[in-house]
Amino acid sequence: MNLNRVDINKCNPCLCGSNMPAQFVCRFKPSCSGLPMYCEEDDCSDQHNHQLCTIVTAMKQMNKKESDFKEQITQLKQRLVHNFTSYEPLIKFYSECQKILVKEESIVRQHLFLDDRVAQVDTLSQDVEVYFQQLVVLQEEYDLDGMTQLIETQGEEYKKIYKELESLGEMNDKLLQEIYPEAIASDYENEKLMNEFQPQNWNTYHKLKHYALKKEINGKDERIRKLEQKVEEILQTIKDQVGV
Ligand SMILES: [Zn+2]
Numbered sequence: 001m002n003l004n005r006v007d008i009n010k011c012n013p014c015l016c017g018s019n020m021p022a023q024f025v026c027r028f029k030p031s032c033s034g035l036p037m038y039c040e041e042d043d044c045s046d047q048h049n050h051q052l053c054t055i056v057t058a059m060k061q062m063n064k065k066e067s068d069f070k071e072q073i074t075q076l077k078q079r080l081v082h083n084f085t086s087y088e089p090l091i092k093f094y095s096e097c098q099k100i101l102v103k104e105e106s107i108v109r110q111h112l113f114l115d116d117r118v119a120q121v122d123t124l125s126q127d128v129e130v131y132f133q134q135l136v137v138l139q140e141e142y143d144l145d146g147m148t149q150l151i152e153t154q155g156e157e158y159k160k161i162y163k164e165l166e167s168l169g170e171m172n173d174k175l176l177q178e179i180y181p182e183a184i185a186s187d188y189e190n191e192k193l194m195n196e197f198q199p200q201n202w203n204t205y206h207k208l209k210h211y212a213l214k215k216e217i218n219g220k221d222e223r224i225r226k227l228e229q230k231v232e233e234i235l236q237t238i239k240d241q242v243g244v
């Protein structure tokens with residue numbers, strides 16, 4: 001079976017009235033004055049002063065674009081989910097802390113709660129799987145309008161959600177540092193959630209805390225160094241003025 005060949009039995013009759021199958025798609029709307037879908041009949045096809053594109057090719061291109069989108073989501077899910085279980089107790093703990101911190105001080109960050117984000121990615125991935133299967137069915141039925149409509153509504157919605165999530169990196173210590181710096185540095189304790197920690201979680205917990213403290217000390221060092229420099233400058237100015 002040649003997948004590129006048009007099955008004319010699946011095509012609607014052309015609206016030009018020729019009673020021939022509308023097997024071509026005009027890609028130059030609205031500048032082209034011909035029918036959006038047209039047939040081989042000379043009077044009808046002559047309206048289109050451009051290269052032919054069959055309904056099969058048009059649908060394949062649409063499918064390819066959506067299939068690439070589906071692949072992007074698969075990759076996003078893979079980099080987040082494959083390590084999620086091992087980080088989950090820690091993430092739940094930091095998220096609880098983050099909830100308190102967000103109320104107390106205004107933390108503005110694109111991603112605030114990793115567990116919620118991972119759940120969103122999971123849902124999106126399932127929804128897009130269904131969406132893609134729907135497209136495949138419409139494609140088999142040669143329902144180009146149905147495909148267009150589905151892509152413009154549901155597809156656009158999913159792409160919007162993906163845009164919000166795509167900046168999430170690989171699930172690792174670094175990602176936790178990016179999203180929970182305040183929570184990591186805080187003294188927050190939660191017996192119930194901490195009881196869920198596995199040895200590896202404790203390991204990461206201490207590692208992250210250590211890193212946060214070191215960063216804080218370095219920050220202080222930097223502030224002191226700048227302060228010293230400032231004092232040095234002022235002293236120099238005074239010396240210059242006094243002429244010592
Ligand atoms: Zn026609």
Ligand SMILES: [Zn+2]
Pocket residue numbers: 026027028029032033034047048049050
């Ligand atoms: Zn045309």
